[in-house]
Amino acid sequence: MVAQGFTVDLNKPLVFQVGHLGEAYEEWVHQPIVTKEGPRFFQSNFWEFLTLTRWWVVPVIWFPVAVWCISKSVTMGLSLPEIVPLIALGIFIWTFIEYTLHRFLFHIKTKSYWGNTAHYLLHGCHHKHPMDHLRLVFPPAATAVLCFPFWNLVKLFATPSTTPALFGGGMLGYVMYDITHYYLHHAQPTRAVTKNLKKYHLNHHFRIQDKGFGITSSLWDIVFGTLPTTKAPKREQ
DSSP states (O other): OEETTEEOOTTSOOTTTGGGGGGGHHHHHTSOOOOSSOOOOOSSHHHHHHTOOOTTHHHHHHHHHHHHHHHHHHHTTOOHHHHHHHHHHHHHHHHHHHHHIIIIITTOOOOSHHHHHHHIIIIIHHHHSTTOTTSSSOOHHHHHHHHHHHHHHHHHHSOTTTHHHHHHHHHHHHHHHHHHHHHHHHOOOOSHHHHHHHHHHHHHHHTOTTSOOOSSOSHHHHHHTOOOOOOOOOOOO
16 A cells, blocks of 8 residues: 555554545545455544444434424424425435535545545545445434534524424435445345445446445436446447
């Protein structure tokens, strides 16, 4: 693992090493190492613990939060026919957020020390170690921090009674996203839909990493022209 004269030692904590790669970081991080067990990130056991999350933690923590948010709109007087479209809209909006974050933030190009370090923590580690089963879903602490700006953003465009249901729908979308993401990496789908979705996502990791930014669906890749295309083989004359 040598780049620009700097060697990344995979047997030592990685987070504060990768920044030294400079411009070579982009190439290094997109050369995946396929092992279920990931590398150590930090020397500190506390900070290391915060980076490790089992997949089931996401629904256990955030599904009740989503239900509670939706129930707040019910207590404010919204009926079921009013609640259901708001939940569906929240889920739909999440799919756009999912695509946008993945394309424009998670795949931002960096070359400075702190830029590389931050990117590795945010998403680069997932591309370098795509099968790391304890770093596939978002850590709860990070999700909790992000909830505040997203809640305030929803409040700007929704009424006090519709805000909780809309946010709850978005939270349900997030839960489905993280569970789906883990499933695509570690499950063996048997149905055509999930087989194609797994192939579509792993294609993003191992073949065309600047295409295919959707996780739960390819909708926004189709809309914005980032759907990977497979060229048909040429016929022999």
